[in-house]
Amino acid sequence: MTGSSPTGLEESAETSAAPRVISAPCRNKPADGDSLDFEVIGGVPFCFYRFTDRAFMEHLQALCLAVEGDIMKLPVADNWDAEQSDQEMPQFGTTSRFPYYNMLLLEDVAVIHIFRAIQRCYLTAAEHQSLDQSPVWVQCWENVLxxxxxxxxxxxxxxxxxxLTVATPGSNTGYEFENGDAIEIKNEPGLLTLxxxxxxxxxxxxxxxxEPRISMAFDLCRVPEMNNGTLNRHTFIPLL
Ligand SMILES: [Fe+2]
Incomplete structure (x- = not known):
């Protein structure tokens, strides 16, 4: 039988040959065309990952809208009314159901790319902060506004x-820091911010x-935040 192996390397005809050596996937290396940047803003570490594949982002947008109806059948988070009481227009969309689903568990191959990007950003930020290698969990929900x-x-x-900004007709995310700085960062489809x-x-x-503004948001958790109480209230899954 002829042809290429799944890794693109030609299979050896010699069954007695030594095991071939290939490179293991590098978790820290962004996909071709994508970028990963670290910056301290307002005294806070930020990591930015940019997805550059337009077709991928359009697929993600369709996926987010396709699951919106099912997410809206889930209950609203406890105390959501109180948390929104300072708003002129309280939001009761997919965001309000955030504890009860995890977008990274959707049966769609696209979500593995988001999972990997969050891993890469976390590892970059953790290295800058000299964090130990304790296990980390992630919960991810969608905002459709x-x-x-x-x-x-x-x-x-x-x-x-x-x-992660999935689609936006024009919006910013603003930040206010303890050192008094305040900034707004333009939301761009494909920009993942940690x-x-x-x-x-x-x-x-x-x-x-x-036009809907769509984003996916996530929390990362580890011991001691991660305990049975957290697991009872949220839908975290292992990240690393
Ligand atoms: Fe937030």
Whole structure:
């Protein structure tokens, strides 16, 4: 039988030959065309991963919209009303169901690329902060915001968190830092942002159009945050 092996290397006709040697996949190396950047902003470590494949992002957009209906059948998170009470227009979309599903468990091959990008960003941020190699878990949900929809100012209690812009008709994510700095970063489809610290206040600007603004957001968790109480309330899965 002739042909290439799955790795692209020609199979040896010599059955007695020594085992062939191939390179193991490198978890830290971004896919061709994608980029990974680390920067400290406002005293907080940020990692940015950019997906550059347009077809991939369009597929992701269709996937996010396809599952929206089923997500909306899930219950709203406890205390969601109270958390939204400072808003003129409370959001009760897919974001409000965030503890009860994990986008990284969807049966679609696209999500493995997001999983890997989060891994790469985490490993980069962890290296800069000299973190040990304790196990890390991830939970991922989607935000689908239509006209005037936005995420009001809030912070995450988990030690790292982030978001991937899937589609946007024009919006920014704003950050307010403990050192007094405040910035807004333009949301671009394909831009995955990891914020390497808990408690960073952030928000999104309102969607000015009828086109949905879609993003996927995630929390990272590890011991001691990760305990049975956390597992009972959320749907974390192992990241590393
Ligand atoms: Fe957030």
């Amino acid at each position: 239509r006209r005037d929809g936005h995420l009001h100012k809030h912070a995450h209690s988990f030690f790292m968190h982030g978001h 914020i390497g610290r808990a408690g960073v206040m952030h928000y999104t600007t309102p969607n000015p159009t009828d």
